Amino acid sequence: MQDKAALRRCxxxxxxxxxxxxMCHTTRxxxxxxxxxxxxxxxxxxxxAVEPSASAEASQRTPFxxxxxxxRICRGRMEPLMGLLSALWGYVDRGYLIxxxxxxxxxxxxxxxxxxxxxxxxxxxxxxxxxxxxxxxPLGWATRQGHIYRHLLDAGWYLRSGL
Amino acid sequence: MSALERLDAGLSRIRESLRxxxxxxxxYGLPADQVARYVELLxxxxxxxxxxxxxxxxxMRTVRVNTTRIDRDxxxxxxxxxxxxxxxxxxxxxxxxxxxxxxxxxxxxxxxxGLFYIQGPASMLPVLALSPEDASRIADAAxxxxxxxTQISQHNPHSPVIALDVSERKLMxxxxxxxxxxxxxxxxxxxxxxxxxxxxxxxxxxxxxxxTGEGLMPFPRGRRARPQDEVERAARLQVELLESALxxxxxxxxxxxxxxxxxxxxxxxxxxxxxxxxxxxxxxDAGLGFGDPxxxxxxxxxxxxxxxSCRRFxxxxxxxxxxxxxxxxxL
Numbered sequence: 001m002q003d004k005a006a007l008r009r010c011x012x013x014x015x016x017x018x019x020x021x022x023m024c025h026t027t028r029x030x031x032x033x034x035x036x037x038x039x040x041x042x043x044x045x046x047x048x049a050v051e052p053s054a055s056a057e058a059s060q061r062t063p064f065x066x067x068x069x070x071x072r073i074c075r076g077r078m079e080p081l082m083g084l085l086s087a088l089w090g091y092v093d094r095g096y097l098i099x100x101x102x103x104x105x106x107x108x109x110x111x112x113x114x115x116x117x118x119x120x121x122x123x124x125x126x127x128x129x130x131x132x133x134x135x136x137x138p139l140g141w142a143t144r145q146g147h148i149y150r151h152l153l154d155a156g157w158y159l160r161s162g163l
Numbered sequence: 164m165s166a167l168e169r170l171d172a173g174l175s176r177i178r179e180s181l182r183x184x185x186x187x188x189x190x191y192g193l194p195a196d197q198v199a200r201y202v203e204l205l206x207x208x209x210x211x212x213x214x215x216x217x218x219x220x221x222x223m224r225t226v227r228v229n230t231t232r233i234d235r236d237x238x239x240x241x242x243x244x245x246x247x248x249x250x251x252x253x254x255x256x257x258x259x260x261x262x263x264x265x266x267x268x269x270x271x272x273x274x275x276x277g278l279f280y281i282q283g284p285a286s287m288l289p290v291l292a293l294s295p296e297d298a299s300r301i302a303d304a305a306x307x308x309x310x311x312x313t314q315i316s317q318h319n320p321h322s323p324v325i326a327l328d329v330s331e332r333k334l335m336x337x338x339x340x341x342x343x344x345x346x347x348x349x350x351x352x353x354x355x356x357x358x359x360x361x362x363x364x365x366x367x368x369x370x371x372x373x374x375t376g377e378g379l380m381p382f383p384r385g386r387r388a389r390p391q392d393e394v395e396r397a398a399r400l401q402v403e404l405l406e407s408a409l410x411x412x413x414x415x416x417x418x419x420x421x422x423x424x425x426x427x428x429x430x431x432x433x434x435x436x437x438x439x440x441x442x443x444x445x446x447x448d449a450g451l452g453f454g455d456p457x458x459x460x461x462x463x464x465x466x467x468x469x470x471x472s473c474r475r476f477x478x479x480x481x482x483x484x485x486x487x488x489x490x491x492x493x494l
Contacts, residue, residue: 064331138276
């Protein structure tokens with residue numbers, strides 16, 4: 001399992017990829033958080049956002065987990081996870097969709113979003129949208145496909161996963 | 164005398180003196196020694212029956228508001244707008260009591276996006292007793308799925324919180340909880356807390372120890388037979404865990420020992436067995452202003468009077484899960 005791989009400082013390339021993914025959704029960057037990585041480029045690399053004090057702690061030993069798992073880099077592509085939305089809470093200012101209540105409920109059960117449910121929109125420079133409700137609370141990730149926004153990941157997975 | 168030897172001496176005395184009404188054991192379908200524990204603990208057959216009669220509805224249904232994202236009043240308003248009936252939980256500044264709700268708590272969008280964590284009314288108290296706000300290094304020595312580790316993170320989001328557990332499955336759930344609630348300062352290790360000293364010293368340690376779960380008797384998932392030998396096995400493990408955890412405390416550091424059990428054997432007897440075999444520790448007031456004092460006498464066993472500073476919670480008296488909390492300071 002990836003979580004068992006030793007956490008290490010991310011390489012410059014991994015840092016750049018993660019920072020670029022963040023900048024697709026906020027002009028502010030990941031304020032006050034370090035990035036740690038686990039795994040090698042041959043498989044997938046897991047990216048974690050960690051408080052600096054905890055990051056120092058994690059670098060001394062091999063923990064199971066440090067901070068919040070924000071993304072996965074597989075075959076050179078960055079996949080944002082729900083943890084990235086936690087890291088961006090309150091700071092999303094681009095690359096987003098704000099959806100109405102009905103779409104919010106459906107999206108949290110894995111459904112796609114139709115344009116008529118989108119209340120506000122900011123173009124996603126990287127093609128992936130942070131889906132937010134009217135209160136700007138992150139619900140998950142979507143990508144545009146034709147005229148609809150295809151569901152990628154949502155906060156409801158937690159309930160459905162049975163964890 | 165070692166802590167384990169002290170514990171065993173106490174357990175053996177208790178085993179000899181425990182006698183209880185067998186008709187009550189038959190009535191509730193539980194082992195005679197289990198029912199005898201409740202009669203001894205609560206002082207009367209009548210109150211033991213009240214304890215045994217407590218059900219899920221007698222325990223307050225509570226949530227911990229993630230105040231890093233929303234304040235308690237605002238979440239209360241939002242839940243009420245969705246048909247829930249809520250009130251503040253007066254023993255925790257971020258607690259809400261859910262009197263009634265239109266859907267399962269876990270299904271509220273507010274839960275999914277990390278605005279609250281479902282946590283029992285007594286389960287919220289150990290971290291309040293720990294008061295980790297100013298600590299620079301904190302351990303949650305038996306973190307499970309991270310309910311209390313994320314609560315510590317809410318109190319102190321910048322210092323490292325070292326979470327240990329022996330279950331990979333539970334640490335995976337901790338990972339999901341940390342992500343949902345935005346706890347960026349937790350470092351988790353898949354390890355037995357008896358090895359905690361290899362991780363250095365801490366200012367604060369929470370040991371919410373694995374236990375019989377006898378305080379969960381009101382819930383269908385917790386209502387089962389627990390013979391005396393199960394209680395004794397749990398107590399032996401707890402002594403080993405507490406001894407190791409105390410040794411990892413730095414000077415002036417504090418540890419909160421808690422269990423979701425009301426058994427004397429798993430609480431005051433464990434704490435006294437360890438503290439009487441180690442120098443330089445004292446039990447201090449838990450600072451909760453709630454709960455009954457710890458016991459100093461039970462089934463012919465007497466423990467030092469400082470154990471009165473521990474706090475006990477019972478479903479039929481306090482409308483919480485059964486719980487016991489002791490706060491210990493390294494001098």
